[in-house]
Amino acid sequence: MKKIYYIVLFFMVAPFLFSACNDEWTEEQYEHFVSFKAPLNDLGVSPIYVSYKTDEVSNYKLPVIVSGSTPNPDDISVKVALDPDTLEALNYERFQNRTDLYYQQLTDSYFTMPSSVNIKAGEDVALLNIDFNFENIDLADKWILPLTIVDDTENGAYTPHPRKHYKRALLRVMPFNDYSGAYGAANLKTYIKGSENGAPIVKSNIQLYVVDDHTVFFYAGMVDEDRMDRHNYKVYAEFDQETGEVRLSSDNPDMEFQSYSTPTFIVDEQMDVTRPYLLKRTTIVEGIDFSFKDYSTSDVVDFEFTVRGQIAMERRINTQIPDEDQAIEW
Known part of the structure; x- marks a missing residue:
């Protein structure tokens, strides 16, 4: 008998419950x-x-x-x-x-x-x-x-x-651009000049910033964007798509920048195995070998460094999205 009572009560109040729920969707719950x-x-x-x-x-x-x-x-x-x-x-x-x-x-x-x-x-x-x-x-x-x-x-x-x-x-x-971004730099070694056989200084990554369509810059050695004088230690990298070469240069003569080689770059593209719509584009820059002088860290002595090795960047691009800036997984 008690069970029958609860069933009857439910059917009596159910229309009011469902009506109240429907009204919630017709009236604004928040603010515009x-x-x-x-x-x-x-x-x-x-x-x-x-x-x-x-x-x-x-x-x-x-x-x-x-x-x-x-x-x-x-x-x-x-x-x-x-x-x-x-x-x-x-x-x-x-x-x-x-x-x-x-x-x-x-x-x-x-x-x-x-x-x-x-x-x-x-x-x-x-x-x-x-x-x-x-x-x-x-x-x-x-x-x-x-x-x-x-x-x-x-x-x-x-x-x-x-x-x-x-x-x-x-x-x-x-x-x-095609070459800017965060590169893995575990294989880019910075040495005190003259001690290239000793223990190197290594950063986990290095940021390349846009200059124009085919040119980027990065900070030499251990300099980063937290240095007050970072503007003085920019190394420009111009990517030549026809030759696959990267020309390194500096516009600051006080830095005494010298490049001892012409680095090369390769771009490898592969579709992701688990997500077939995702293109993995890897850019590798090899054969980096340059030296520069850090003349502003100390008022007493200048420090000279040699930088050697390679860097690599992977971009993941969603081929289903037409807008390039939205397609790249930043």
């Missing part, structure tokens, strides 16, 4: 806040990878999103502006008085973008088109494009997301 899709990494910035192109612009589309559980009901025009104050706060919080490590705001000579983006009624995402021109950019500086969604105080058509990291985007702009 507007935000960027620009998640931060552990350095507090959002890296974006944009293809370097000579004599033409490179485009990046930044998603602007309307949150909520129901569709956006109105056409809205979202205003976007530069946000130097947030960049200034990030620099101080992260680097304090090490101003040489500060992120630099990307100057308007390197990009153009509209002041607003339109989101249509019934749609929850629009794309802010940013055009970049990277000619003559120096990536020894760390460039940031800081953006914010401006409050619509005049019309009240939209509300920026109250969380600051949602309504703002700190875009760490990283141009790339």
Whole structure:
């Protein structure tokens, strides 16, 4: 009898339960806040990878999103502006008085973008088109494009997301070409000059930065982007696709750079065994042999180094994605 009672009770209240569940999907559960899709990494910035192109612009589309559980009901025009104050706060919080490590705001000579983006009624995402021109950019500086969604105080058509990291985007702009990126450097040995038979100094990886379509630069020896004087120790590597050679050079005579060989490079492409849509492209640079002088670490003595060996980089490219910057698994 007790069991029959529970069954009858269930069928009596079930219509009300299911009706309440259905109503939840017709009423807004959250808020229609507007935000960027620009998640931060552990350095507090959002890296974006944009293809370097000579004599033409490179485009990046930044998603602007309307949150909520129901569709956006109105056409809205979202205003976007530069946000130097947030960049200034990030620099101080992260680097304090090490101003040489500060992120630099990307100057308007390197990009153009509209002041607003339109989101249509019934749609929850629009794309802010940013055009970049990277000619003559120096990536020894760390460039940031800081953006914010401006409050619509005049019309009240939209509300920026109250969380600051949602309504703002700190875009760490990283141009790339076929040869730039993080290379494994376990086989690249740095020796004190004259002691090439002794124990080498080794870094696990080395970063190659874009100069133009076929040229990159890297920092000599153990110099990296945390050195205050890193601009003085750039080694340029020009990749010749016809000969397979890499020409190394420096534009700083005080560094006394000398290359004793002409390195070569090979590019090997293979499809991944477990994911057949994934192309693995490996670039190997062999025969590196150069020397340079570190003249600024000490005020008393100069240090001379010899660098020998090879480096290698693997890129994983999703062949199902047409956009190159999105297809590469960064």
